[in-house]
Amino acid sequence: MNVTVFGTGYVGLVTGTCLAEMGNTVVCVDVDAAKVERLNQGQIPIYEPGLEELVLANHAAGRLAFTTDPAPAIAHGDVIFIAVGTPPDEDGSADLRHVLAVARTIGLHLGAASIIVNKSTVPVGTADRVRDTIAAALRERGVDIGFDVVSNPEFLKEGDAVNDCMRPDRIVIGSSSPAAVAVLRRLYAPFNRNHDRIVLMDVRSAELTKYAANAMLATKISFMNEMANIAERVGADIELVRHGIGSDPRIGYHFIYPGVGYGGSCFPKDVQALDRIARDHGYTARLLQSVEQVNAAQKNRLFELIAQHFGGNLAGRTIALWGLAFKPNTDDMREAPSRRLLEQLWQAGATVRAYDPEAREEARHIYGERADLVLCEQAQQAVAGADALAVVTEWKAFRSPDFKRLAATLKQPVIFDGRNIYDPAAVEAAGIAYYGIGRGRSVAHSR
Numbered sequence: 001m002n003v004t005v006f007g008t009g010y011v012g013l014v015t016g017t018c019l020a021e022m023g024n025t026v027v028c029v030d031v032d033a034a035k036v037e038r039l040n041q042g043q044i045p046i047y048e049p050g051l052e053e054l055v056l057a058n059h060a061a062g063r064l065a066f067t068t069d070p071a072p073a074i075a076h077g078d079v080i081f082i083a084v085g086t087p088p089d090e091d092g093s094a095d096l097r098h099v100l101a102v103a104r105t106i107g108l109h110l111g112a113a114s115i116i117v118n119k120s121t122v123p124v125g126t127a128d129r130v131r132d133t134i135a136a137a138l139r140e141r142g143v144d145i146g147f148d149v150v151s152n153p154e155f156l157k158e159g160d161a162v163n164d165c166m167r168p169d170r171i172v173i174g175s176s177s178p179a180a181v182a183v184l185r186r187l188y189a190p191f192n193r194n195h196d197r198i199v200l201m202d203v204r205s206a207e208l209t210k211y212a213a214n215a216m217l218a219t220k221i222s223f224m225n226e227m228a229n230i231a232e233r234v235g236a237d238i239e240l241v242r243h244g245i246g247s248d249p250r251i252g253y254h255f256i257y258p259g260v261g262y263g264g265s266c267f268p269k270d271v272q273a274l275d276r277i278a279r280d281h282g283y284t285a286r287l288l289q290s291v292e293q294v295n296a297a298q299k300n301r302l303f304e305l306i307a308q309h310f311g312g313n314l315a316g317r318t319i320a321l322w323g324l325a326f327k328p329n330t331d332d333m334r335e336a337p338s339r340r341l342l343e344q345l346w347q348a349g350a351t352v353r354a355y356d357p358e359a360r361e362e363a364r365h366i367y368g369e370r371a372d373l374v375l376c377e378q379a380q381q382a383v384a385g386a387d388a389l390a391v392v393t394e395w396k397a398f399r400s401p402d403f404k405r406l407a408a409t410l411k412q413p414v415i416f417d418g419r420n421i422y423d424p425a426a427v428e429a430a431g432i433a434y435y436g437i438g439r440g441r442s443v444a445h446s447r
């Protein structure tokens with residue numbers, strides 16, 4: 001099939017590439033000429049495991065092209081995906097400028113009946129606005145061309161996006177047009193193996209499904225962070241509690257890891273946007289607001305522990321920071337808990353020696369050169385000359401350090417484990433004080 005994808009961000013680039021890999025001929029359109037130029041030279045703008053090889057192979061095979069020119073791209077697509085960003089507006093609602101600009105461009109160039117598929121995360125009712133925008137542009141041109149607008153939200157996780165796209169656990173299609181559904185069934189057939197993963201529904205339900213999924217996951221995390229904060233106060237270990245509740249299949253082990261709060265491009269934005277959608281429809285989403293509040297407070301947690309350990313005085317201290325990305329296997333630092341910690345440490349007069357396997361360039365890009373941020377090339381290098389070590393991202397490379405060596409290197413052997421990846425007893429046995437999230441016993445021990 002001939003496919004056009006607007007947007008070469010995470011969603012657009014991964015979706016377009018995976019569709020090309022399945023034998024479709026895909027044209028990706030982006031307004032960023034420099035990005036398109038780099039993609040055509042085989043340079044991938046993001047770090048995403050497995051993506052580069054697929055882009056290069058499909059580009060070389062002539063199944064994947066990148067352009068800034070919408071007209072031929074629109075003429076090319078039997079199916080046209082919209083996968084552009086919906087950043088939060090000042091009031092928390094999703095900014096639809098890019099989505100509607102693409103809709104207008106489609107309307108201005110559409111030459112034959114087509115299926116427009118929206119993959120961007122958008123407020124409920126946006127498909128109708130996309131349809132109206134395309135129809136208005138067609139009217140301006142005085143042409144009458146049939147088209148369908150379908151909602152097909154994505155559920156890709158950064159760091160595992162190619163895998164999620166190739167082996168989706170569900171393919172949500174929101175459409176009331178049997179013809180459009182039949183085409184999408186064909187397009188997705190290679191991804192839809194073993195059992196039918198397609199979940200058909202109306203457009204609005206599909207739009208809400210995306211928000212509901214992310215809000216549910218964010219709620220699980222904030223719930224566990226709240227339990228961790230209670231555990232800390234009552235002298236319980238949240239890690240044992242996590243095992244205790246996760247073994248109930250109704251609760252499950254996934255997404256109940258307490259930590260320094262959720263970050264990334266989706267959860268913070270989508271929880272806020274859903275809260276806003278509810279408000280716009282006259283409903284106060286109390287639970288969503290609490291989920292956000294708990295997360296906002298949780299991002300301060302590691303700094304609070306560090307400040308408390310050092311008696312409230314961090315001026316002149318050096319803190320080693322392992323992890324800058326909002327989660328492992330990505331270089332993305334959007335809404336990353338590391339940012340709040342960095343900024344709080346600087347505010348308190350501390351210097352940070354930071355290491356991340358992938359996000360160092362991103363940190364340099366965000367913060368520039370500054371005396372109180374040393375970006376290190378190796379984990380051990382970050383610890384050299386540091387008073388304490390704080391871990392905020394659970395990269396595999398951080399999971400089993402040489403604690404004896406750390407004890408010898410840190411000036412004041414203490415680890416602040418923002419992801420509970422270490423066994424407190426093992427850390428303490430090496431002579432290092434240990435603070436985790438919601439692990440009352442260890443905090444007490446290290447005082």
Ligand code: UDX
Binds near residue numbers: 157159256260267326
């Ligand atoms: C998320 C959804 O998982 C995905 O389905 C959707 O399409 C986009 O948003 P992503 O933002 O890439 O994906 O990351 P995810 O792995 O879900 O993690 C989000 C944040 O939650 C990270 O900061 C992570 O560290 C945190 N998290 C996750 C926890 O703190 N505890 C957990 O148990 C799980």
